[in-house]
Amino acid sequence: MTPPPAPVRDAPTGPRASPRSLSGLWPFVRPYRARVALALLFLLGAAAATLALPLALRTLIDQGLVAAQPGERVMALRTHFWTLFAVAGALGVFAALRFYSVTWLGERITADVRNAVYAHVIRQSPAFFETTRTGEVLSRLTTDTTLVQTVIGSSLSMGLRNGLMGLGALVMLIVTNPYVMAQVLAILALVVVPALAFGRRVRRLSRASQDRVADASAIAGEVLNAIPVVQSHGQEAREAARFARATEAAFDTARRRTRMRALLIAFVIVATAAALLWGLYQGTQAVLAGRISAGHLGQTVVYVILLVSSVAVLSEVYGDVLRAAGATERLMELLSARSAIASPAQPRPLPPVSGGxxxxxxxxxxxxxxxxxxxxxxxxxxxxxxxxxxxxxxxxxxxxxxxxxxxxxxxxxxxxxxxxxxxxxxxxxxxxxxxxIGLVPQDSVIFSTNALENIRYGRPDASDDEVIAAAQAAFADDFIRALPQGYHTFLGERGVRLSGGQRQRISIARALLQNPPLLLLDEATSALDTHSERMVQAALEAAMRNRTxxxxxxxxxxxxxxxxxxxxxxxxxxxxxxxxxxxxxxxxxxxxxxxxxxxxxxxxx
Missing domain, CATH: 3.40.50.300 (P-loop containing nucleotide triphosphate hydrolases)
Known part of the structure; x- marks a missing residue:
């Protein structure tokens, strides 16, 4: 018995979406391990250059200004400024290389994820689409993959860079001011517990926000595919109101998520700044007491700024990572859906046939x-x-x-x-x-391309002459040649530029081009007028010969x-x-x- 697939959109919206969910992207990252290693190398270089700036500044203050003679002082300052410029130049080069490498990875991995999800979804059995709306799938292919691209191509790199800088600055502060930083770290420890509580709430709201956006996309996709029915019943205002309600629900959830993220950012920055300013105050007292030099204090100030700014960036990046984790989880749900309809591991060959x-x-x-x-x-x-x-x-x-x-x-x-x-x-x-098997369905499907390619869909390797012969057999040749560009005329989305009977004849020509031994005609002449029906019926009777x-x-x-x-x-x-x-x-x-x-x-x- 074929079990029905689990409805994808009914996935839980609780705290499942955590940064660990991003591990689902590893199969897509693995092929680019060398590029990832190169990007990390550039990232380390940029972080090291940033951390070297305070050291160069300390040397400039403590050594460049101590020479007694003005000439010697000028030469010393010139040397130290060149050192600062060299560090800044290295920072610029490494930052540019890091940006290109990481952005390339984000775009490449996102494209691979999008292709994998789409290729997997179109292989699902019709049972899958009985429980999953098309708009939901499209939302995941667009909105969710964009979130993943933002994190991989930008936020994650910024997070790693600022994490390294913050950790390096913290280590340097501990080395240079161990007593003061011990107090600061004790205060910072009190920041972690509330931040985790905020983070859990943000995770839940991030997943809920993405689900509400998907709901709106599903409504839009359904209505846009049925515009003639909507307009013929005068339901434009009603459908606009229904979409507005869905977008308002998405906005309300996004507003609550944004408010929680804003509170998280404010709390982390204020609490961290208070702790570090306490340490900076202790440093100024040490300078006044003569325990450290002015250059030492300048170095400490820059490291404190680096640490505070890194924490601020990390708090924002963490929110982006949580959103991307929810998006990754939703994409992995699609990839984990298993169709009950699949080829066996060792299929039996179909025997050759002639005559149907x-x-x-x-x-x-x-x-x-x-x-x-x-x-x-x-x-x-x-x-x-x-x-x-x-x-x-x-x-x-x-x-x-x-x-x-x-x-x-x-x-x-x-x-x-x-x-x-x-x-x-x-x-x-x-x-x-x-x-x-060749199928002519009751509802003819016309793709957004020209007439030639629509018919060739039945056999992609067919020549133009074979396509035209199939159209002639289906009595479609005359009306196709009458189109503005003939067989190269774009037929519009879902064939809106054709009548129902013309769409049906395109569909029949597609099946005839395939030339299968078994032909399935599902109300194949339902959309034809009496004259067209007689012509197509004659063509179908000819096509039925030598086949079932x-x-x-x-x-x-x-x-x-x-x-x-x-x-x-x-x-x-x-x-x-x-x-x-x-x-x-x-x-x-x-x-x-x-x-x-x-x-x-x-x-x-």
Missing amino acids: SAVALEGVEFRYPSRPDTAALLDFTLHVRPGETVALVGPSGAGKSTVFQLLLRFYDVQRGRVLLDGVPVQAADLHALRQR TLVIAHRLSTVQRADRIVVMDHGRIVETGTHAELLARGGLYARLAAMQFAADGPAPA
């Missing part, structure tokens, strides 16, 4: 993961011979489209077997299985020439036969035909 594939569904029972209490198919058995055309007919919800989804192995059955050319679909390689075809149609006029009509109801087969045989029996098919032909006119002979 053999299809068999034997004793199938299937329930959708989102509707486990309702059987979509129950004790369903169907055998289709190679080259045979079988029409599936029945009321909505009878299970017709489910048959197609099981053949394509979008889902696995809970009981029974589904076979293609004698091989169970679960034992076949997934790509090879789907390459053997399964047809789903509510319009019974499109299935009358099928070799066999299978009538379904509530997931079971209730009748099988030709159009004439089923009419003569007076069963469900006859009732459906009577209702339809009563509306459309007399049934054809």
Whole structure:
């Protein structure tokens, strides 16, 4: 039995997101270990140059100003200023190299994460998308990866640099003023406990803030993909208000997170500054008492400034790291989602066929993961011979489209077997299985590219002539050539520049170009007018030759020439036969035909 995947967006929003969550990025960092080591080397150089500045300043004050003769004093000052300039130059070079290296790493790793998440998500079974909204996934691919890039490419580097500088400054202060700094450290220890409490609250709010942004993105994605429906019902104001409520919820959560981060920053800076100013006061008293020199005090002042500024930067970086940790956790949730539909470790090869594939569904029972209490198919058995055309007919919800989804192995059955050319679909390689099947769905999908590439999607290596031949077979060539740039005309997002019938014919041409031994037509002529339907029906009849075809149609006029009509109801087969045989029996098919032909006119002979 196929278990439903856990809903991704229901992940806990508690204190799980900690800096440790960033360890999930290690597989993406590992390939660039050499560049990471180089960036750390540049970072160490920049930190060392910064820590050397106070030492050069102390030497300038204590030695450059002590010469008795003005000329000697000028020469000494010139030497010490050149030393200061050399240190500053080294700092500039190392800082620039660090910035480039770290920024490159941030951009590269973020691109790898984004590619990995996207490639993983599009391989998930339809069951995954029954519980995960597309807008949620898009939010993680954009907002969350941007947060990760900010931390890896900027904040983490700043944090490491300031951590090293702060630690170095602290060590130097302890070495030069051990007694005073012992008091300062005792005071600083009191800062840690409240800061940790603030940090936990920030972590929770960071994760909640990202979830609220994802909610708004999901609403926007859903509505923008249904603009004609929204506008035709006059619901623009309502949808704008719904989006506004979602963004306000995101803003409110972000406001609380920002307020908590601001309090954390203020507390850390004020408490640290108070402790260090106490130490600085003790230093000035030591100068007045003659225990240390003026240069020593100047060095101490600069180290205190470095330490305080480092703590201030670290407090801000820590908030960014917490946000990135929450984003990383959400991305890792997507990467950890495992699809129940995957190729077996040792797939069985599909045998070569000519004249169409053999299809068999034997004793199938299937329930959708989102509707486990309702059987979509129950004790369903169907055998289709190679080259045979079988029409599936029945009321909505009878299970017709489910048959197609099981053949394509979008889902696995809970009981029974589904076979293609004698091989169970679960034992076949997934790509090879789907390459053997051509699908013309009820809702034609048109990609944001030109007509040529939309048709070529069925076989990416096809030549332009083959694409045009497929379009001609689907009676799409005339209207495509009438477009402004012909086959190179951009069709708009979701094919908005085409009519429904034109989109359907593009979809049919795509399937014909693939030239599969098994063709699945799901209401393939539903969007066509009578004239177009006749043309496409003739093209489809030609395409059905030498291949197996399964047809789903509510319009019974499109299935009358099928070799066999299978009538379904509530997931079971209730009748099988030709159009004439089923009419003569007076069963469900006859009732459906009577209702339809009563509306459309007399049934054809």
